[in-house]
Structure formats: structure tokens, C-alpha cells
Amino acid sequence: MTLYPDNLENTPVTNQIVVRCRKGDVRAYRELYEAYSKAMYNICLRMTGYSADAEDVLQEAFVQVFKNLDKLATDSSLTAWIKRIVVNHCLSYLRKKKVYFEEVGETEYEEENKVDESEHAMTVSAVKEAIGQLPDGYRTVINLYLFEEYSHREIASLLGISESTVKTQYMRAKERVRQLVKIKTREV
Known part of the structure; x- marks a missing residue:
């Protein structure tokens, strides 16, 4: 079953997947990953510029997502929460690469x-x-x-x-x- 973030945000299906993940249901983790990984991979690819780096950053981000699901507020947007984690991991990756931003007046x-x-x-x-x-x-x-x-x-x-x-x-x-x-x- 493939789910897409656009049509599953704050639905009973999404809430059930999160609840199942919090209980340690391995299948629920897979469903959540499959639902969001493609969109989040695209963010990683745009930010890092390389598919191998994007894959690495995506995996690290989802590890953090899974570790911190219990911290997600029930009324929060799951998509926005996952996206914020992914973007932060991309920025951490770029900082490690010492990306240069020219300071201007x-x-x-x-x-x-x-x-x-x-x-x-x-x-x-x-x-x-x-x-x-x-x-x-x-x-x-x-x-x-x-x-x-x-x-x-x-x-x-x-x-x-x-x-x-x-x-x-x-x-x-x-x-x-x-x-x-x-x-x-x-x-x-």
C-alpha cells in the first residue's frame, strides 16, 4: 500500500500509522517511510546535489523521525514535522561540507x-x-x-x-x- 503525504495528512490512517509506530510496529515504520520517503528524498537531492548524499541524509533523517515520534504533538502536521527534520539534516550535511555563504552589506x-x-x-x-x-x-x-x-x-x-x-x-x-x-x- 503506497500512501502520499498530500492525501494522508491528519487522516485516521496517518494517525493510526503513527500510533502503531509508537507501539513498535515494524510494518507501520515501513508504511510511514514509504509514504514520505519519495518527497523527502527530492528535498535531500535538491539540497545536497548528489543522489548518494541525498540517500544518506534521508536515512539519517528518518532515523531521527522514528526515534522522536513520541515527541510529535497529536495536532501537529506530520508532513511539516518530517520536512523540518529532513531540511535540518540537509543543512547539517552542508555545514559539514563547509558551504560558503558570502556575507554582504x-x-x-x-x-x-x-x-x-x-x-x-x-x-x-x-x-x-x-x-x-x-x-x-x-x-x-x-x-x-x-x-x-x-x-x-x-x-x-x-x-x-x-x-x-x-x-x-x-x-x-x-x-x-x-x-x-x-x-x-x-x-x-
Whole structure:
């Protein structure tokens, strides 16, 4: 039985799986893992940039999920709780790799340039490929902002850097993605 987070959040099925996990039911652990692992793997892959690293981080995160299920409040969102654990493990991995975030002053941050994006044939695969080519710091910020929907302030807090640095990293990452996609579309 395959379950998906979008359609099982806070349902009796989900609550039953959590209760069974808390009682040590091995099958329930597997069901929970199967329900969430694909979505969480995608987060890990976007954040780490490498499938082997993503798999390792995912496994470590789920070990923590299983160890701490008893700490999950019954009215909490299971998906958000698991996602927070996964993102934190990804950030720990990146810190161990010593990902560099260039600290900038408030004056270096410029407002977004309005670009007619329709002139670029931005396909999903080209954008994903371009994001995968970004330096770790840029990739981390753009993934947290665009895909995980964290605010600049939340990202700054998670990474221990200033909000202006997050904004600058995001703007530079976006511009680099545009450049890489533009190059890619010329090649095609």
C-alpha cells in the first residue's frame, strides 16, 4: 500500500500509522517511510546535489523521525514535522561540507530586475539542471526559498547568516540560473 503525504495528512490512517509506530510496529515504520520517503528524498537531492548524499541524509533523517515520534504533538502536521527534520539534516550535511555563504552589506542587495522570462524557453528540466549546477550556497538558498517555501528571514535564521545575505544569494542564484538556461536553450 503506497500512501502520499498530500492525501494522508491528519487522516485516521496517518494517525493510526503513527500510533502503531509508537507501539513498535515494524510494518507501520515501513508504511510511514514509504509514504514520505519519495518527497523527502527530492528535498535531500535538491539540497545536497548528489543522489548518494541525498540517500544518506534521508536515512539519517528518518532515523531521527522514528526515534522522536513520541515527541510529535497529536495536532501537529506530520508532513511539516518530517520536512523540518529532513531540511535540518540537509543543512547539517552542508555545514559539514563547509558551504560558503558570502556575507554582504545591506547596500549590496539590489531589487529584483524585472526580466521577461517568456523570451527564454525555460523548461522544468533546464531549470532543474541549472539549479543543480549552482554552487552549494546558492543552491541551498534557492531551494529553501523556491521549493521549501521558507521566507528570507527563516532561511537567514536556519543558516546563521543575515537576511540581506540570503536575499543577495537568492538574486545571484536566480541570475545564474537564467544564464545557464539561456546557454542551454541556445545549444538546443
